[in-house]
Amino acid sequence: xxxxxxxxxxxxxxxxxxxxxxxxxxxxxxxxxxxxxxxxxxxxxxxxxxxxxxxxxxxxxxxxxxxxxxxxxxxxxxxxxxxxxxxxxxxxxxxxxxxxxxxxxxxxxxxxxxxxxxxxxxxxxxxxxxxxxxxxxxxxxxxxxxxxxxxxxxxxxxxxxxxxxxxxxxxxxxxxxxxxxxxxxxxxxxxxxxxxxxxxxxxxxxxxxxxxxxxxxxxxxxxxxxxxxxxxxxxxxxxxxxxxxxxxxxxxxxxxxxxxxxxxxxxxxxxxxxxxxxxxxxxxxxxxxxxxxxxxxxxxxxxxxxxxxxxxxxxxxxxxxxxxxxxxxxxxxxxxxxxxxxxxxxxxxxxxxxxxxxxxxxxxxxxxxxxxxxxxxxxxxxxxxxxxxxxxxxxxxxxxxxxxxxxxxxxxxxxxxxxxxxxxxxxxxxxxxxxxxxxxxxxxxxxxxxxxxxxxxxxxxxxxxxxxxxxxxxxxxxxxxxxxxxxxxxxxxxx
Numbered sequence: 001x002x003x004x005x006x007x008x009x010x011x012x013x014x015x016x017x018x019x020x021x022x023x024x025x026x027x028x029x030x031x032x033x034x035x036x037x038x039x040x041x042x043x044x045x046x047x048x049x050x051x052x053x054x055x056x057x058x059x060x061x062x063x064x065x066x067x068x069x070x071x072x073x074x075x076x077x078x079x080x081x082x083x084x085x086x087x088x089x090x091x092x093x094x095x096x097x098x099x100x101x102x103x104x105x106x107x108x109x110x111x112x113x114x115x116x117x118x119x120x121x122x123x124x125x126x127x128x129x130x131x132x133x134x135x136x137x138x139x140x141x142x143x144x145x146x147x148x149x150x151x152x153x154x155x156x157x158x159x160x161x162x163x164x165x166x167x168x169x170x171x172x173x174x175x176x177x178x179x180x181x182x183x184x185x186x187x188x189x190x191x192x193x194x195x196x197x198x199x200x201x202x203x204x205x206x207x208x209x210x211x212x213x214x215x216x217x218x219x220x221x222x223x224x225x226x227x228x229x230x231x232x233x234x235x236x237x238x239x240x241x242x243x244x245x246x247x248x249x250x251x252x253x254x255x256x257x258x259x260x261x262x263x264x265x266x267x268x269x270x271x272x273x274x275x276x277x278x279x280x281x282x283x284x285x286x287x288x289x290x291x292x293x294x295x296x297x298x299x300x301x302x303x304x305x306x307x308x309x310x311x312x313x314x315x316x317x318x319x320x321x322x323x324x325x326x327x328x329x330x331x332x333x334x335x336x337x338x339x340x341x342x343x344x345x346x347x348x349x350x351x352x353x354x355x356x357x358x359x360x361x362x363x364x365x366x367x368x369x370x371x372x373x374x375x376x377x378x379x380x381x382x383x384x385x386x387x388x389x390x391x392x393x394x395x396x397x398x399x400x401x402x403x404x405x406x407x408x409x410x411x412x413x414x415x416x417x418x419x420x421x422x423x424x425x426x427x428x429x430x431x432x433x434x435x436x437x438x439x440x441x442x443x444x445x446x447x448x449x450x451x452x453x454x455x456x457x458x459x460x461x462x463x464x465x466x467x468x469x470x471x472x473x474x475x476x477x478x479x480x481x482x483x484x485x486x487x488x489x490x491x492x493x494x495x
Contacts, residue, residue: 001235002072003452006062007439008055010080010164011243012036012101012265013313015055017062018439019073022452024462026436027068030061037098042105042348045098048086051164052171059231070231075238076172077446079246079438080164082187085139087150087161087212093175095167096147096159100139103266103306103348107138108357119205126202127186128193128279128286130355134304136163137189137206144207157211163187165240166214172226172237181219181240182297186288191216193277193288196297218291219245220449238446243438244268245289248300250441251406251432252463254456259394259402261387262438263411266351267308269390270300271398282393283353292448292456301397303352303390307361308383309411311345315379321372329414332377340365342488343378350489353393359492380417381424385485388425404428408437415467422469426478429469434462 004027009016013036019028032054037045063069083102088095100106111131114120120131129135140161144151153159162170166180185191185198190208192199196216203210217223219241225234241249244262248270251260256274261267272289277299279286289300312328315321322328342364349357363375387405395401405427411417412431422429434440444462447453471478 001074002068003074004068004072005443005447005452006059006073006076006235007443008059008076008078008168009243009439009442010051010055010078010168012081015051015058016439017055017058018436018443019062019066019068020440020443022447024434024440026434028062028064028066030058030065032058036101040106042108044101044103046084046101048088048095048099048167051099052168055168070233070235073235074452075236075446075450076226077239077241077442078165078168078237079241079243079442080168080184082163082184082242082244083134083136083139084164085136085143085161086164086167087140087143087154087159088167088170090158090160090175093170096150097143100143102134104139105133105348105357107133107142110138110142111357114205123189123202124279126192126199127189128277129189130283130285132355133357134351135187135189137202137208141207151209154209154212159212160214161212162214169223169237169240172230173224174227174230177224179215179217179223179240181217182288182291183219183242183245184240185216187242193286196288196291218293220290220292220445222449236450238449239442241290241442241445244270244302245300246441246445247408247438248272248289248441249445249456249459250437250439251408252460253406254460257398258406259404260406260408263308263383263407263409265308265310267305267383267387267409269303269387269394271394273299273301275299278397280393280397282396283355284390284393284397285352290445301394303393305386305390306349306351307345307347308386309409310347311343311379311382314345314347315376321375325410328376328380329416331373332380333416335371335373335377338378338381339370339374340367341370341374341378342484343375343382344488344492345379345382346492352390354489354493356493359495362488362492364488364491380420383411383417384421384424385482387421388482391425391427402427404430406430406432408432408435418469419472422471423473424478424481426471426475431466433464433466
């Protein structure tokens with residue numbers, strides 16, 4: 001085998017694959033979009049077969065783009081959209097229903113009932129998560145109850161559950177391995193965060209049959225080999241990791257206290273807390289960041305925002321205000337401010353630190369003078385303000401302010417946006433030279449498991465800054481604009 005590393009980055013709207021050298025240079029890229037379905041209010045679904053086919057096509061694109069073959073690879077690392085739930089038949093590997101996506105809110109009533117029964121504190125103490133339809137447990141139960149006979153089949157061990165990492169691993173190994181890693185398992189509401197094992201009591205509470213669950217493994221380890229019939233050669237699979245934890249590793253946030261934020265469909269800020277599992281006092285999530293082989297798990301605090309880049313997509317696809325998301329920088333820069341417009345994009349409720357699945361979005365402050373530029377700029381500001389909400393909570397939990405933020409994701413290519421983020425949050429924002437940090441993290445973790453990379457600190461040496469954005473506006477202006485944002489959020493929470 002060679003020494004190149006292949007990262008599969010399976011996301012909410014597209015499947016990507018990137019070939020890296022051991023030094024972190026990109027040799028080849030492949031990307032294929034896959035469809036989303038919205039069959040009812042608050043429901044979001046994916047076709048698991050489309051996920052697999054687009055991921056396989058992106059993989060082949062990346063190898064062709066790099067001019068290499070499977071035999072040139074040392075290892076594969078898989079990063080994935082996390083809480084999205086797939087259930088498939090163990091005999092033929094076929095999904096029993098569409099995947100229920102992390103954004104889906106169909107189980108909000110179930111969560112409300114369990115909360116009224118006093119389950120929330122048990123969930124938080126065991127898992128570090130709030131009781132919310134965002135996570136996998138209630139999605140699994142909903143799918144098993146919706147498909148005739150599925151629950152009985154799951155209890156007999158005929159069906160397998162997995163987040164997307166598990167499903168891709170199953171397909172790559174042609175059913176030889178049913179496993180997940182600690183970072184993904186920690187997002188199900190079913191794993192004890194202190195022991196990194198499935199919790200039978202929680203499985204019973206949520207109605208999830210234990211025989212359907214995958215084996216929990218360290219993030220970086222040899223999982224098995226991609227079948228030669230799939231790639232043309234047997235290739236070691238060295239890492240499974242949730243996309244946000246992968247981006248944290250790819251951003252070299254390997255020391256406690258370091259913070260990154262990924263601006264994608266939603267945005268996700270993670271603070272490394274080291275081997276200390278820190279339970280939040282400010283409605284953040286305590287999650288497992290990663291585990292290298294047999295070493296102790298590394299933990300993180302996370303603030304999950306459900307809609308950031310998705311708001312820009314909405315302006316493009318539903319309102320037709322822009323033709324391409326790359327236009328947003330120029331359009332937003334054409335006006336000096338938002339003209340009094342505030343956009344709270346709570347399309348699927350509010351995530352951290354509010355956790356209000358019941359509220360919906362609003363645009364306030366509209367006048368006859370409001371233009372598409374004001375709306376576009378307000379959508380960018382919404383991402384900044386939601387991030388500030390999370391950074392305030394992280395600072396309160398850590399007992400010290402967040403002064404530096406490493407930014408990545410699609411929106412991080414927008415210079416105006418990152419300057420707005422620095423201004424509105426009052427933090428220094430650093431953009432890396434390689435912005436493909438989610439894929440980079442998976443590749444580096446696989447490299448640690450399979451040889452080309454030494455350890456996390458060796459991996460961190462590959463991170464280099466591209467540009468640094470420092471706050472420019474006065475603090476009184478920053479606080480006044482943040483107060484307007486908080487008033488808009490309070491308004492929709494009261495409605």
